[in-house]
Amino acid sequence: GIQVEQSPPDLILQEGANSTLRCNFSDSVNNLQWFHQNPWGQLINLFYIPSGTKQNGRLSATTVATERYSLLYISSSQTTDSGVYFCAVVASGTYKYIFGTGTRLKVLA
Amino acid sequence: ETGVTQSPTHLIKTRGQQVTLRCSSQSGHNTVSWYQQALGQGPQFIFQYYREEENGRGNFPPRFSGLQFPNYSSELNVNALELDDSALYLCASSPGGGNYGYTFGSGTRLTVV
Numbered sequence: 215g216i217q218v219e220q221s222p223p224d225l226i227l228q229e230g231a232n233s234t235l236r237c238n239f240s241d242s243v244n245n246l247q248w249f250h251q252n253p254w255g256q257l258i259n260l261f262y263i264p265s266g267t268k269q270n271g272r273l274s275a276t277t278v279a280t281e282r283y284s285l286l287y288i289s290s291s292q293t294t295d296s297g298v299y300f301c302a303v304v305a306s307g308t309y310k311y312i313f314g315t316g317t318r319l320k321v322l323a
Numbered sequence: 324e325t326g327v328t329q330s331p332t333h334l335i336k337t338r339g340q341q342v343t344l345r346c347s348s349q350s351g352h353n354t355v356s357w358y359q360q361a362l363g364q365g366p367q368f369i370f371q372y373y374r375e376e377e378n379g380r381g382n383f384p385p386r387f388s389g390l391q392f393p394n395y396s397s398e399l400n401v402n403a404l405e406l407d408d409s410a411l412y413l414c415a416s417s418p419g420g421g422n423y424g425y426t427f428g429s430g431t432r433l434t435v436v
Contacts, residue, residue: 247424255411255430257366262424300365309379310356311415311425313365 216241216305218314225319227291235286235317237301245304245311246277248286252297260286260299291321327352327416327428335434336404344399344431346414354417355397356425357389361410372397401433409435 217240227233237248248260261268261275263284268275272291277284288295301314328347336342348355354373358366368381372391386402395416401408411432415425 245424249427255360255413255432257413257415257427257430259424259426302366309371310368310381311358311366312368316365 220314220317227321232289237284239282239303242306243303247302249300293321296321329414329428329431333432340404341402346397348395348416349426352416352418356415357399358413359410404435406435
């Protein structure tokens with residue numbers, strides 16, 4: 215089955231810093247979403263981005279489907295950005311989301 | 324527009340018991356998926372329902388079963404609970420068979436003792 219790897223696994227930033235999170239996947243995909251899981255466990259949808267580039271405030275994402283990767287950019291990080299970021303993909307010809315290994319982000323005040 | 328709501332938020336059960344978790348999908352969403360997330364890991368797909376029919380299942384034993392109702396709300400039932408079933412159970416809904424992304428609920432944290 216499709217493999218989804220995220221890097222880095224852990225990241226500590228000072229408030230105000232920028233960061234790039236990466237998601238690599240081993241096969242072609244129909245869907246791709248980035249989620250932020252807050253300390254209470256809720257998965258918050260950041261982007262639905264099977265291809266192309268999107269921006270929402272301080273966050274933006276780019277998926278290059280032909281090269282099988284996606285990037286999530288966080289600018290001017292805030293302490294509320296802390297949590298785990300997951301990339302999830304649906305492989306072509308399938309129906310279920312496969313989640314990546316996650317990036318655990320901690321933003322220090 | 325309401326999001327995905329799950330109940331209960333927390334639950335403690337004894338090994339061998341049965342549990343039912345509930346999910347109300349977002350308005351207009353006809354597809355519901357259930358995921359299990361063990362501590363420190365990513366969510367794992369359990370199964371998916373589309374217009375009241377199961378249309379996909381992950382690597383979970385038959386004691387994990389589900390239902391989707393005409394209003395597209397859903398239930399996850401787990402029989403003969405085991406200690407390893409302790410996890411966060413997440414429900415997600417989508418408007419078009421999953422082709423437009425999913426919205427997740429806050430989850431039910433199940434502890435089996």
